Amino acid sequence: QVQLQESGPGLVKPSQTLSLTCTVSGGSISTGSNYWSWIRQPAGKGLEWVGRIHTSGNTNYNPSLKSRVTISIDTSKTQFSLKLSSVTAADTAVYYCAREYSTTFDDWGQGTLVTVSS
Amino acid sequence: DIQMTQSPSSLSTSVGDRVTITCQASEDINYYLNWYQQKPGKAPKLLIQDASKLETGVPSRFSGSGSGTDFTFTISSLQPEDIATYYCQHYYNLPRTFGQGTKLEIK
Numbered sequence: 001q002v003q004l005q006e007s008g009p010g011l012v013k014p015s016q017t018l019s020l021t022c023t024v025s026g027g028s029i030s031t032g033s034n035y036w037s038w039i040r041q042p043a044g045k046g047l048e049w050v051g052r053i054h055t056s057g058n059t060n061y062n063p064s065l066k067s068r069v070t071i072s073i074d075t076s077k078t079q080f081s082l083k084l085s086s087v088t089a090a091d092t093a094v095y096y097c098a099r100e101y102s103t104t105f106d107d108w109g110q111g112t113l114v115t116v117s118s
Numbered sequence: 119d120i121q122m123t124q125s126p127s128s129l130s131t132s133v134g135d136r137v138t139i140t141c142q143a144s145e146d147i148n149y150y151l152n153w154y155q156q157k158p159g160k161a162p163k164l165l166i167q168d169a170s171k172l173e174t175g176v177p178s179r180f181s182g183s184g185s186g187t188d189f190t191f192t193i194s195s196l197q198p199e200d201i202a203t204y205y206c207q208h209y210y211n212l213p214r215t216f217g218q219g220t221k222l223e224i225k
Contacts, residue, residue: 108161
């Protein structure tokens with residue numbers, strides 16, 4: 001089990017880029033079986049998988065967001081990051097980072113609310 | 119994308135009740151399904167993986183079954199601490215998708 005903590009601005013203006021970082025502690029970010037994921041949840045709604053990155057740098061994105069999403073990893077800092085460009089109000093949500101071990105989201109951050117508003 | 123449809127979307131229940139939630143996949147996902155519990159203001163917590171395997175430390179009143187396209191999640195005797203929203207999630211392929219959630223409320 002690892003601990004994850006999201007950080008980043010809570011307010012982003014429309015058309016700008018949302019940037020979040022997840023810091024991993026209590027374990028290695030480089031373990032080969034892990035994928036490091038971003039999942040979001042608009043207020044009062046369900047969970048949407050945004051994408052993930054492997055320690056090798058291999059990424060997978062939700063096709064619905066693929067043109068706007070970039071996930072990167074910095075193993076030296078035990079961090080991985082999310083960038084979502086051209087945001088609109090529809091991107092307002094709680095953003096979670098999570099560890100996907102093989103097939104399950106085992107560990108989650110506490111979540112961070114990002115509001116898109118001018 | 120594989121669509122996951124949960125029902126009901128909400129359920130008014132009483133302590134001690136047997137609670138059943140269903141999850142239907144839009145195509146055959148074998149047993150590649152997980153169940154999560156989410157309490158207000160908290161991250162989801164994994165309860166069941168591979169459709170029926172209870173995570174370590176999860177009370178035995180929780181169970182899951184099913185394969186293919188139809189799955190069931192059951193709480194045999196609802197406890198006050200079980201009030202939460204429950205989500206199914208497939209891992210058959212990418213993108214991972216979740217059901218819309220089932221919110222349990224106390225009558």
